[in-house]
Amino acid sequence: MKQKKKTSGGLLRSREFSLLIVLIVLCALIQLRNPQFLTANVINSIFKNYAYTMVLAFGMLLVLLIGGIDISVGATLAFCGMAGSLLMKNGVLPNCFTVYLFTTVMGFCCGTLIGLVIAKGKVIPIIATLGFMYIYRGLTYVISDSTWVGIAYMLTDFKDFAQNSLLGVNHLVCITVVVFLIFFFFLKWTTFGRQIYAVGSNAEAAEISGIKIAKIKILVYAICGAIAGLCGAMYTGYYATAQNDMAVGAEMDVIAACVIGGVSLTGGQGSAVGVLMGAITIAIIGKSLSMVGIGAFWQQALKGAIILLAVVVNVLVQRGMDRRSLEGREI
């Protein structure tokens, strides 16, 4: 048993390693085509642009780990971001910190509602979040009366926060790093983190061993919501506007980032490091295609092709590894 655990740990590590190699090759290819790519300026802008995708991916990781899915993150982001911006416009939220706090708490509430419907109402996650995607996106339009909050109404310190940096690193990137570290430690070394894995790999066994599945589920969706809320503030701060259709389809990028990062959609498999690398891959693909001279209209097709290729290669690598580990055990 102990032996088996060790090999599966090794597998996981080598899987992230193989992703790292793919990432390095990708960067090298782009660098060959365009020497401007690996400069501090470009890298900084990649991370800044995609900070919210990366942060969202960690929330999605939790949901995927328990075998669920949340396709309402984009809508939650828009709803919370819009609500925060409107309150800022009306002077209810006096400074940058309160905006971030408000959107996060609001996202937590939105997520809790989703969690309750899934855990207590026994609605399949994709249906529940599909419904809430409609609801939250609709509510975004309703609360804003289909208008948008322009740059003039944003607080100066809120706008500046998203542009300024700490020790040369943009604040949004700092948030990404902090969230990553929290998730990394939390998933690896806390009881709650391990319980999430337990629920994802075998819910029945987890329940028998005394884990309150409903509680875990609600909390996981709530955290995912809180993350989406936080991203709402990051998004509106970065673009200095709050629009009704912001982050439409963000969930697709986020799920793709998780899957490329080795998270299984059936639950119980995946790590924060993998997701970070998956998200970086998505960010690089999204940002660099124009840098290697691919026209704007081809970018989406190529992005789809690359995602498809990445998951297929992942499967082939996994098959190879499984075969090798079977040979190792002389079966």
Next chain:
Amino acid sequence: MATKSGRTIEYEKKRSLKATLLRWETLLIFILLAVNIMNVSISPNYLNLYNLFTNVSSFLVKGFIAFPMAYILLLGDIDLSVGATVCLASTFLGITYNSTHSIGLAILVCLVISVLCGAFNGLVLTRFTELAPMIVTLATMTLYRGFSEAILGDTSTKGMRDVAWFANLYDGRIGPVPYIFLVFVLLAVVFGLVMHRTVFGRQMYAIGANKTAAVYSGVKVQKLRMIVFTLTGFICGLSAIFYCSWMGSVKNDIADGYELEAISMCVLGGISTDGGKGNFPGVIIAIFIIGLLRYGLGLINVNSQTIRIIIGALLIIVVMAPNLRPKTRARRRKAA
């Protein structure tokens, strides 16, 4: 009927009133009635047959897709690329027409492309069975829509409605009944019969309920999945033809969100996304519930965003409602 062992096997389903009333489809029919009553009370013009059919045809264009989507969900799979497939097929229809001026050829190309799109999904999913259908079709969704973006850029391709008989596909009627409605009924009957009355249909249920068991009992699971995904492509092609005949112009953002609408219709119709559960008549009723609800709310100038909230809430509440009840029933059964 008593067998040798003395057990009784009922080989005929009980058809009690209570069982009929508790069926999902009965609930849906009540909702549909409620929607219709609401619509009639909103606008006395609602029952004008001509107007009603005009509206019905507009949502049937995407209603088609719910049929193969029901099959896919029944198998325990999902297909997010249907909207993009419709878009790509329409794009090819448009550009083929504009370069050859032969609408027949354009329709052929459109169908070939859509079948290829579906078959490609099926091919990837059956070759790499470890891959989750959600992520594969997510990628192909981006890919197909990306292709039409690459082909069209930010322009649109139009002119298809200049061909009278092609425009007539959508506009044409027999009496008050539009052709598209007849096609819909025909497809509904075929899809319904295949799902409930053929070996193919039973095999789909078997796969959805337990894939491993299905494999061991000799069902060709991967072949079946391949057929269903290809069929989905074909129906998307049909939808694309009607879309072009309706709008006469194609941009790269058309048919956006069809996948989620089709899934909503199926789920509201009682098809479980876990696979193996659901009946076809429910899907047909659900298509009309969602379509007519939109129409009715539109009549009283509810804006489209509020309609979206209502449909989202309806979806969740309808799916959740039966789950909140059975606790008491299970307890009663335990006591008995």
